[in-house]
Amino acid sequence: MPRPTRTPFDIKNAVAAKKREMIEMRRDFHRNPETGFKEKRTAGIVADKLKALGLKVNEGIAGTGVTGLLQAGATRKTLLIRADMDALALTEENKTDYASQNDGAMHACGHDGHTAMLLTVADILTGHKETLKGNIKFLFQPAEEGPGGAKPMLDEGVLEKPRVNAALVMHVCTDIPVGMIATAPGPRLASMDQIAITIKGKGGHGAMPHQTVDSIVVAGKVVDTIQTIVSREVDPMKPVVVTIGTISGGTAFNIICHTVEMKGTVRCLDAKVRLDMPKRLKRIIAGVTSSMRAKFKLDYIFNYPVLVNDETMNAFVSQAATETIGAKNILATAPAMGSEDMAFFMEQVPGCYFAVGARNEKKGFVNPHHNPRFDFDEDAMSVGAEVMLRSVLKYLG
Ligand SMILES: [Zn+2]
Ligand SMILES: [Zn+2]
Structure with a gap:
């Protein structure tokens, strides 16, 4: 593993200290899934947590969307980081103690994990905001699974005030083993x-x-x-x-x-x-x-639209991932014909979408996304949060 570039604080430790809380948040969202544009409870929790961190919070964007702005230092750039909050219309078949309590709704794509990871990243960065040379807009969107929450949020001006210059997003993936990251420049999703x-x-x-x-x-x-x-x-x-x-x-x-x-x-x-x-x-x-x-x-x-990774933004993420898990654990997987409405933001500003490996055969996390038995290895969230934090510091540090 190459020697990590010096970071202004110990990122691995900061994530480890928040791991338990991050998992508890994810499990709470998992127990209480809400489908597209009905993410009222989830959005309420997100907004409360962002307010408690002292961020400037906007609620009710495109219905249930939320943004939290972390304003830092002598500001030139603003980075947007997005998590999707919606569940799928599906009845969960898992028997875990955090299984869905809402019949006909299930977090079967990992968006519960995305929301928990981004809240954790917001928490850690707020604690170290003096190290940032720019703003971060944390964006929590509804209805990624359809009909799409990114476009209506865009239409309501989320890329303005302040103007967003770049964007990052991660998605857990049970096709990829936990401890690995997949990213590459160019078209990634159709x-x-x-x-x-x-x-x-x-x-x-x-x-x-x-x-x-x-x-x-x-x-x-x-x-x-x-x-x-x-x-x-x-x-x-x-x-x-x-x-x-x-x-x-x-x-x-x-x-x-x-x-x-x-x-x-x-x-x-x-x-x-x-x-x-x-x-x-x-x-x-x-x-x-x-x-x-x-x-x-x-x-x-x-x-x-087609989701295209910007070369420079992808390089930040690749470097961040190398420092987190080592170069041998970074996959340049082929693009896929699935799609993501994050592409609406990435049509406007350079960005990077990366996949966070969440498969674990030993623990039985092997089911595909959108399956009633979908679940993922929560260790993936620590990897995702760390890669995201390192990427942010590379862009804004
Ligand atoms: Zn999905
Ligand atoms: Zn998804």
């Missing part, structure tokens, strides 16, 4: 858009297809043919996913269906490729439907 396609044919008797335009047969061709965007049109080195997730049409076995409705999602890792997707879809759907005498409507809704 854009996430929604599509709705309506195919209009001409209904009629199931025995007399010649009098009709069968929208189900047309829809089948459409589902098939739009995949050629991925396989035949876009550069194979620029990943794209087109998924039709729902399809509905028809009322009876002996009636040829008039209208079919489909919903789906489009994911891209390249912003330019993404911008071309509506045109490509429209051209293909228009060609297929007109060749089969049907009509169509396509609604393309741009949602979360």
